[in-house]
Amino acid sequence: MEKTMFTINQAATICKLLGDKTRMTMVKLLEEDQCCVCEFVEIFQMSQPAISQHLRKLRDNGLIHEERKGQWIFYSLNTASESYPFLQHLLSEVPSQADKLTELAAKGGRITCC
Amino acid sequence: MEKTMFTINQAATICKLLGDKTRMTMVKLLEEDQCCVCEFVEIFQMSQPAISQHLRKLRDNGLIHEERKGQWIFYSLNTASESYPFLQHLLSEVPSQADKLTELAAKGGRITCC
DNA sequence: TTATTATATAATTATTTACTTATATATTCA
């Protein structure tokens, strides 16, 4: 199995995805913990379709993957992605957004299933 | 003099700028060496206004700065930018585009003034 | 089974983006 090269085009694609404040924050949060759609809706105070569409872009590009748990669908970083090392490297210089999860938890908005 | 914090918004802004293949390549080339507009026009096979407009976005966001040398305007990375450490960190994982400068030099297209 | 909750998708729309062509400005060279 050959390790394929990470191209400048892939780098630009990842940057384009993270060039949106919402998506950048999403992946930074997912670095911390898996999240479901309704948690993001609460955190970003944005409509559910808007959140789903952001997540779809991230998923279509292989950055995250979904896992259904009962009525919820949890998203997490796809550490197996070819782009994951680049993503991880990039995120390491982005300030933590963990406070958003803490705040959500304080409001009782975190979903802890299974 | 206080060192200001690098925010997730700034990170997203940089990513948005680098989310374009042309601009990503431009800054990667500028990491290698300063370049003038006509060199980029030759490298990217793109119209002069298109190149100038990409450079303007990078400049307006403080990532590069310009310096006139005779009839040419040379662009280089603005290492004094607040965002420079992040940019540098990001670019370190992007494959070198130095071959584009080598190729340009071979065609006699490099501008070596002053 | 029906209602509720969580999510996705489709259609629409306003905004932004990346280009184009045309023109203006600045420098150099004859």
Next chain:
DNA sequence: TGAATATATAAGTAAATAATTATATAATAA
């Protein structure tokens, strides 16, 4: 000085983007 070269800017346009509202699907709870 006038022509050529390098660059910037302005105006226009097609395509992409990020939202909205409406609707469909899937799981759970009553």
